[in-house]
Amino acid sequence: MYYKTRGYKVFSIANYIFLGILSLLCILPIVHILAVSFSSMAPASSNLVGFWPIGFTTDAYVKTFGNSNFINSLLVSAQRTILATVIGMVLVLVTAFPLSKEDASFRGRSLYTWFLVFTILFSGGLIPSYILVQKLGIMDTIWALILPGALSVWNVILMMNFFRGLPKELEEAAYLDGAGQFKTLMLVYIPLSMPAVATLSLFTMVYHWNAWFDGMIYMSDIKNYPLASLLQTIIVQQDFSKINVDASMLENVSQRTVRAAQIFIGALPILMVYPFLQRFFVKGLVLGAVKE
Amino acid sequence: MKDLNLVAEKGPNEALTTKKRWNMKRNWPLHVMLIPAVLLAIVFQYVPMAGIIIAFQDFKPWLGFFESEWVGLENFRYLFLYPDVDQVIWNTLIIAVFKIVAGLIAPLTFAVLLNEVRLMAFKRVTQTLVYLPHFLSWVILGGILLDILSPQGGMVNKLVVALGGEPIFFLGDGNWFRFTLIVSDVWKEFGFGTIVFLASLAGINPALYEAAEVDGANRFKQTLHITLPALMPITIVVMTLSLGNILNAGFDQVFNLYNPLVYDKGDIIDTFVYRLGILNGKMSFATTVGLFKSAVGTVLIIVSYRLAYKLANYRVF
Numbered sequence: 205m206y207y208k209t210r211g212y213k214v215f216s217i218a219n220y221i222f223l224g225i226l227s228l229l230c231i232l233p234i235v236h237i238l239a240v241s242f243s244s245m246a247p248a249s250s251n252l253v254g255f256w257p258i259g260f261t262t263d264a265y266v267k268t269f270g271n272s273n274f275i276n277s278l279l280v281s282a283q284r285t286i287l288a289t290v291i292g293m294v295l296v297l298v299t300a301f302p303l304s305k306e307d308a309s310f311r312g313r314s315l316y317t318w319f320l321v322f323t324i325l326f327s328g329g330l331i332p333s334y335i336l337v338q339k340l341g342i343m344d345t346i347w348a349l350i351l352p353g354a355l356s357v358w359n360v361i362l363m364m365n366f367f368r369g370l371p372k373e374l375e376e377a378a379y380l381d382g383a384g385q386f387k388t389l390m391l392v393y394i395p396l397s398m399p400a401v402a403t404l405s406l407f408t409m410v411y412h413w414n415a416w417f418d419g420m421i422y423m424s425d426i427k428n429y430p431l432a433s434l435l436q437t438i439i440v441q442q443d444f445s446k447i448n449v450d451a452s453m454l455e456n457v458s459q460r461t462v463r464a465a466q467i468f469i470g471a472l473p474i475l476m477v478y479p480f481l482q483r484f485f486v487k488g489l490v491l492g493a494v495k496e
Numbered sequence: 497m498k499d500l501n502l503v504a505e506k507g508p509n510e511a512l513t514t515k516k517r518w519n520m521k522r523n524w525p526l527h528v529m530l531i532p533a534v535l536l537a538i539v540f541q542y543v544p545m546a547g548i549i550i551a552f553q554d555f556k557p558w559l560g561f562f563e564s565e566w567v568g569l570e571n572f573r574y575l576f577l578y579p580d581v582d583q584v585i586w587n588t589l590i591i592a593v594f595k596i597v598a599g600l601i602a603p604l605t606f607a608v609l610l611n612e613v614r615l616m617a618f619k620r621v622t623q624t625l626v627y628l629p630h631f632l633s634w635v636i637l638g639g640i641l642l643d644i645l646s647p648q649g650g651m652v653n654k655l656v657v658a659l660g661g662e663p664i665f666f667l668g669d670g671n672w673f674r675f676t677l678i679v680s681d682v683w684k685e686f687g688f689g690t691i692v693f694l695a696s697l698a699g700i701n702p703a704l705y706e707a708a709e710v711d712g713a714n715r716f717k718q719t720l721h722i723t724l725p726a727l728m729p730i731t732i733v734v735m736t737l738s739l740g741n742i743l744n745a746g747f748d749q750v751f752n753l754y755n756p757l758v759y760d761k762g763d764i765i766d767t768f769v770y771r772l773g774i775l776n777g778k779m780s781f782a783t784t785v786g787l788f789k790s791a792v793g794t795v796l797i798i799v800s801y802r803l804a805y806k807l808a809n810y811r812v813f
Contacts (some may be wrong), residue, residue, distance in 0.1 A: 328544025
């Protein structure tokens with residue numbers, strides 16, 4: 205066998221080492237930030253911290269959570285993520301169900317499909333969308349963050365393909381038992397689609413937690429900034445001109461440990477849902493790939 | 497069931513109309529279900545598309561769509577005269593092409609190497625670690641990169657100095673900035689990109705390897721003559737589909753990493769449109785640049801979907 209040869213054994217050891225290093229490279233920057241956030245100010249600002257805290261302290265986190273701007277943004281992000289995921293999933297389910305029918309049994313299906321798919325291919329672009337949100341009068345409200353992206357056509361296509369994979373006999377049986385289309389969706393299709401619903405919900409949650417650009421352009425008051433937008437403005441751009449920040453915020457972000465703590469808290473929800481996400485996403489990709 | 501009996505008793509033409517009526521009677525809830533999606537698509541997608549008319553106007557927000565002056569193709573003429581536009585398009589192309597090529601080779605290589613790992617636990621841990629950066633946003637990664645790439649004692653520069661080099665200003669020097677964009681993008685996405693290749697690898701018939709073994713091929717030859725050819729179709733699909741991204745050099749990433757020092761080499765179409773339209777208020781011209789990008793992008797996407805279908809028999813929709 206090939207793996208018993210000397211040459212292959214040498215390759216194999218080198219391969220394990222190489223892959224091991226690459227994997228570590230993906231996680232070490234995050235470990236470094238975590239270590240800095242738990243270190244004392246002096247070793248952190250003179251760049252002595254590696255991957256383990258020096259002079260362990262939770263000072264940076266106490267300061268971060270004592271800041272009203274930060275707490276506010278955390279709440280806006282949580283509210284946005286929950287609302288957007290619920291609305292998004294309801295929309296995906298009720299849209300995917302009719303589109304999963306055969307052309308012959310639901311006339312107009314392909315017209316609806318093209319109407320929606322065209323929005324993937326072409327878009328009006330940034331400026332017209334911005335003017336629209338302005339004209340609708342939803343600037344500085346949570347709806348500016350939720351409504352424009354509420355309908356994800358990609359997710360509809362994934363869900364549609366999942367529905368199509370369910371046995372046709374179920375629908376026929378429901379029809380013979382006297383169920384209308386709404387009942388068929390509610391009592392037959394949705395209960396059977398929980399794996400797909402779970403996958404898409406997690407993806408939607410990650411998307412909305414991470415979204416920062418819309419918050420930055422549609423919100424003028426810092427009280428309405430979601431966390432990602434706040435971090436973008438305060439830590440990445442270090443721009444304090446557009447918004448009036450608390451004095452304590454200004455003082456805090458000049459400290460490396462506090463910046464690290466804020467970045468880590470921004471990543472934490474993703475790190476927490478990641479194990480569940482990982483279990484689903486391979487399946488999720490396959491679910492979209494199966495076509496007839 | 498009553499309806500069905502009716503159909504059977506009548507002539508062919510009448511049967512058709514009855515069937516149509518029956519279809520409507522049963523299907524009206526389907527149309528109702530699509531109302532929210534259609535409304536949202538109209539308001540948030542099709543109305544902005546109509547808003548593209550401001551590319552043909554000298555749009556002033558206080559005058560509105562109907563009062564603003566029409567200038568015809570003036571903005572498009574300006575597009576080719578405005579000094580920065582050429583540079584911005586060139587930056588976009590060069591950054592995107594490097595990202596596409598590196599973003600194809602890295603996951604492919606990684607998947608083939610990972611396929612040689614037979615310790616299942618090691619394989620799972622590796623996969624868990626390399627998929628992770630894909631899910632973190634560029635805001636978080638931008639914050640981390642600013643910290644570790646800092647010329648004043650960031651982690652990476654400490655390593656560079658330890659190896660005997662001078663500290664590098666990764667985010668402040670144009671060429672290093674492009675390099676950083678490409679490497680950090682590959683770092684974020686290569687793990688996630690391996691998924692499609694690993695799926696294809698799992699589908700290779702083991703009998704092929706057994707036959708090669710009997711014929712005396714070593715593992716390298718097996719990889720060269722079985723594994724890589726088996727990965728060709730999916731590689732072609734990934735390659736053609738990424739063609740549609742050739743004008744997307746990654747707004748989120750560039751926006752979170754760039755600064756005025758690197759505008760000449762790092763400014764891309766999307767960031768240019770943002771600064772011009774939202775910050776400087778040149779809404780009409782920014783829309784023109786955006787329209788140019790969307791139009792070329794749409795054509796490229798359609799061409800790439802066609803190509804993927806023709807070359808690898810892969811249908812996106």
